[in-house]
Amino acid sequence: MAMAAEEIIRLIKEGIPGAEVEIEDLAGDGDHYAATVISPVFAGKSKVQQHQMVYGALGGRMGGVLHALKLTTMAQRP
Amino acid sequence: MSEPQVFERIRDEIGKHDVLLFMKGTPVFPQCGFSAAVVDVLSELGVKFHGVNILVDPELREGIKHFSQWPTIPQLYVKGEFVGGCDIIREMFETGELEQLLKDKGVALADAA
Numbered sequence: 735m736a737m738a739a740e741e742i743i744r745l746i747k748e749g750i751p752g753a754e755v756e757i758e759d760l761a762g763d764g765d766h767y768a769a770t771v772i773s774p775v776f777a778g779k780s781k782v783q784q785h786q787m788v789y790g791a792l793g794g795r796m797g798g799v800l801h802a803l804k805l806t807t808m809a810q811r812p
Numbered sequence: 813m814s815e816p817q818v819f820e821r822i823r824d825e826i827g828k829h830d831v832l833l834f835m836k837g838t839p840v841f842p843q844c845g846f847s848a849a850v851v852d853v854l855s856e857l858g859v860k861f862h863g864v865n866i867l868v869d870p871e872l873r874e875g876i877k878h879f880s881q882w883p884t885i886p887q888l889y890v891k892g893e894f895v896g897g898c899d900i901i902r903e904m905f906e907t908g909e910l911e912q913l914l915k916d917k918g919v920a921l922a923d924a925a
Contacts, residue, residue: 782895782896785897786881797883806899
């Protein structure tokens, strides 16, 4: 039950074209990641909606093969 | 397509409790680090909340993910509104947004000692 970081980045970028994605393997086990996703499409959306868009891009893997993804979303770099 | 019967139960729970946390384990004994983190935040703010242990209820465990369109547990509801999961709650706590939201919704917070 693990996923490669490259695969996560690919899926998010596919689902949210133009998004900047940074990922960190927190535990070095391919199962606990932290991802930061930056995209102007998040502007004006609630945090819940922003995260739902990323989960949507991951197509049902979140909570399944992907156990732990600490997610930070923003419309632009602070 | 009719909605799953479990949605009725979820609405009922959400309606009964101003602050409701769907979680793994119980507030006293969380069985997942993410659930424990949200319990910590709520305790820190002095919020009375009701915990629903989805580990003992497979129907609810699946149902809540569809109901909220949110794939993971924990999930926090305040006065019927889905506020977020662990990352959002922690972020909102750190920025003070969570305390503001609770106050705006008229949820009682214990005075910080």
